[in-house]
Amino acid sequence: MDYSQMGLIIGLVMTVGAVALHFIRGTPWTPGEDITQDVLERRAETVSETDFPEPMNRAIGGGGVAAGAVAGGEAGGELEEGEEGTEETSGPGDIPEDEIEYFEIEYVKEGETIEVANNETLLEAGEDQGWDLPYACRQGQCVSCGGQISGDSNELVEHDDQQMLDENEMSEGYVLTCVAYPRGEFSLETSETP
Numbered sequence: 001m002d003y004s005q006m007g008l009i010i011g012l013v014m015t016v017g018a019v020a021l022h023f024i025r026g027t028p029w030t031p032g033e034d035i036t037q038d039v040l041e042r043r044a045e046t047v048s049e050t051d052f053p054e055p056m057n058r059a060i061g062g063g064g065v066a067a068g069a070v071a072g073g074e075a076g077g078e079l080e081e082g083e084e085g086t087e088e089t090s091g092p093g094d095i096p097e098d099e100i101e102y103f104e105i106e107y108v109k110e111g112e113t114i115e116v117a118n119n120e121t122l123l124e125a126g127e128d129q130g131w132d133l134p135y136a137c138r139q140g141q142c143v144s145c146g147g148q149i150s151g152d153s154n155e156l157v158e159h160d161d162q163q164m165l166d167e168n169e170m171s172e173g174y175v176l177t178c179v180a181y182p183r184g185e186f187s188l189e190t191s192e193t194p
């Protein structure tokens with residue numbers, strides 16, 4: 001047998017082998033059990049619990065916070081209303097009908113003594129007489145309506161939230177007539193400031 005015959009035989013054997021392998025049924029492959037869920041659960045167990053919302057929940061959490069803020073705002077609004085209500089009923093001019101008193105106040109420059117109620121400001125009482133008394137803000141925040149009384153205004157008047165006069169000026173008798181309610185009798189020089 002020469003080399004060419006040997007090669008032919010080897011080629012034939014390989015071809016037959018390949019054809020045989022093609023037709024032989026191999027070991028069937030069967031998929032294993034699906035462990036995806038197990039793996040996910042085990043991995044989840046290794047992650048420690050957190051106090052903050054998961055990333056996907058942040059929008060919801062944020063919404064919750066926003067809702068809280070809105071709720072807080074509403075609560076704040078209610079509180080403010082309550083506070084306003086309190087302010088409305090707690091000013092020095094808010095005096096029940098049966099506790100209203102009148103004090104004789106001499107308006108020196110105007111040359112008259114009038115009765116001023118304890119729920120009326122010195123400015124309003126003077127204006128009711130038709131006097132042209134000075135004022136600007138009417139809220140105790142400037143000194144345009146300033147005046148001076150014959151005594152200590154810490155005792156003889158009650159200011160409604162004035163922010164301009166200090167205690168010494170008030171002990172010298174200075175008042176802001178737009179927010180000063182009488183608590184005693186005195187004479188008043190209008191258009192006087194410290």
Ligand code: FES
Nearest residue numbers: 136137138145178
């Ligand atoms: S008018 Fe401004 S304090 Fe009286």
